Amino acid sequence: MKHIHVNTGVRAFLFLSFAIVLLISACTSTTSSENAIKHGSWRVVLHAQGQEIPFILEAADSAGKQVLYLLNAEERILLNDVTQQNDSVKIGLHIFDADLIAKADGDKMAGRFVKNDTPEPYSIPFTAEHGKKMRFSESPAAASYDYSGKWEVMFTDAEGATTEAVGIFEQKKNYVTGTFLTTTGDYRYLEGEVSGNNLKVSTFDGNHAWLFTASAVSADSIQGEFISGLTGHETWKARRNEDAALANADSLTFLKEGYESLTFSFPDLEGKQVSLQDPKYKGKVVLVQLLGSWCPNCMDETAFLAPYYKQNHNKGLEIIGLGFERSPEFEKAAARLQKMKSRFDIQYDLLVAGIADKEAASQALPALNRVMSFPTTIFIDRQGKVRKIHTGFSGPGTGKYYEEWVADFNATMQQLLAES
Incomplete structure (x- = not known):
């Protein structure tokens, strides 16, 4: 994200x-x-x-x-x-x-x-x-515009940098839900209203506070603003396009030429050094999850992976979570990851890998061309070879896109676990 x-x-x-x-x-x-x-x-x-x-x-x-x-x-x-x-x-x-x-x-x-x-x-x-249950207006004006469907979106920040996204919305009279998908993750559950031809949706996940507003420019185009927390502000434009799509999330992060596998060694939450080359992982299918306890998309992915691991660990599966945290101090970083571990009943290994910075993560894993998102998930086969790298995560707030991710994940894992 x-x-x-x-x-x-x-x-x-x-x-x-x-x-x-x-x-x-x-x-x-x-x-x-x-x-x-x-x-x-x-x-x-x-x-x-x-x-x-x-x-x-x-x-x-x-x-x-x-x-x-x-x-x-x-x-x-x-x-x-x-x-x-x-x-x-x-x-x-x-x-x-x-x-x-x-x-x-x-x-x-x-x-x-x-x-x-x-x-x-x-x-x-x-x-x-x-006693208030309405997110915005108690009595909004009758909706005169239908935001339902898929939108090709472009966000522009104050410096002029742009980000492509796909917007998906579902509207019933005044009530509207949806989200934005990007190559690095989704904006999770957005909820709000349409009043006249004006859209307002917001979300608060405990870490991010977001407000999106928009108005209709034509039958198939809209424009608006994106407010984030204290000072974040962007403008956005969108046009209706049921074929809107993003780059393949399995193609954005990859191994550099000459590499087939990963090597790393980081401390676990008790300070014990753990390496991907340890005997525990030999002959196992291993998922390496790049995450942070501060990251809502990582929270969504972990909510899926934690029970998946418990159900499939006996088939020869291991997962290693590499935590990149806000604090550079081991004790503070480990404490944040421990809270995440307890909340989701994570039974796979969590390691303190560095600070919450994509460049730092890229340096920690030099075999990768780059780390461009938290989370990033690396699929490793029983021979220790990297078979796929998935950038970002489309969570349950994306509806069918999440269901497609689950289906693809299950197919990949079924294949890897079946291999001898």
């Missing part, structure tokens, strides 16, 4: 005061027997760049403990790390090193979305209202 760096522009005094609140909370917070947040649906609005980036939270109880669910279209992300101190509440955001911290007051909340893994202060204010 294309990631926009948006960790500048927060006023120092705001961050300093908020850091003090965090420190006090860390020292004194408790989990109350009373609910920190009123049960039911909450419409949450992040206030960034003069825009509203809305999403929905649902508060409930699970086994006597308050939990929340982050809702994006069909997606429900469980948030079960909720602590409170008096009228303040801290919500840990899934596997990400980020929190929602707020003051709850009956049917209202106000606070900030804070990312803890950025080198510079990052926080966005938010407000929330209980």
